[in-house]
Amino acid sequence: MRNNEMPHAPVGPAVNKDEEALARPFVKCLLRLIRTQDSFGLWEGNSDAELLAEFIITKEQQCATPLIGDPDSDALWRLDMFYTAVALAIE
Numbered sequence: 001m002r003n004n005e006m007p008h009a010p011v012g013p014a015v016n017k018d019e020e021a022l023a024r025p026f027v028k029c030l031l032r033l034i035r036t037q038d039s040f041g042l043w044e045g046n047s048d049a050e051l052l053a054e055f056i057i058t059k060e061q062q063c064a065t066p067l068i069g070d071p072d073s074d075a076l077w078r079l080d081m082f083y084t085a086v087a088l089a090i091e
Contacts, residue, residue, distance in 0.1 A: 018049055022048050022049065022052075025089070026085060026086075026089050027048075027052070029085045029088050029089060030052070030055075030081060030082065030085040031048050031051060031052070033081050033084055033085055033088075034051050034081055035051075037077075037081070054074075054078060055078055055082065
């Protein structure tokens with residue numbers, strides 16, 4: 001392959017990895033927990049992927065987070081939701 005050529009996209013049936021991941025029982029449980037916390041309906045129009053975006057951080061975001069200090073209340077809430085979903089999955 002020459003330097004200026006772009007590789008071809010894979011041929012075959014496309015699998016939507018996001019939809020596959022969102023169909024997992026643990027993720028469904030986590031989404032239910034998040035949506036039950038929305039008492040004012042602020043997240044009603046958001047997709048499941050948009051709600052879970054807050055739970056995923058990039059390597060750059062992780063490096064920018066200070067090691068010393070108190071985490072913000074949103075981070076603590078996300079941890080609480082995640083571990084509650086873990087406990088429900090174990091139960």
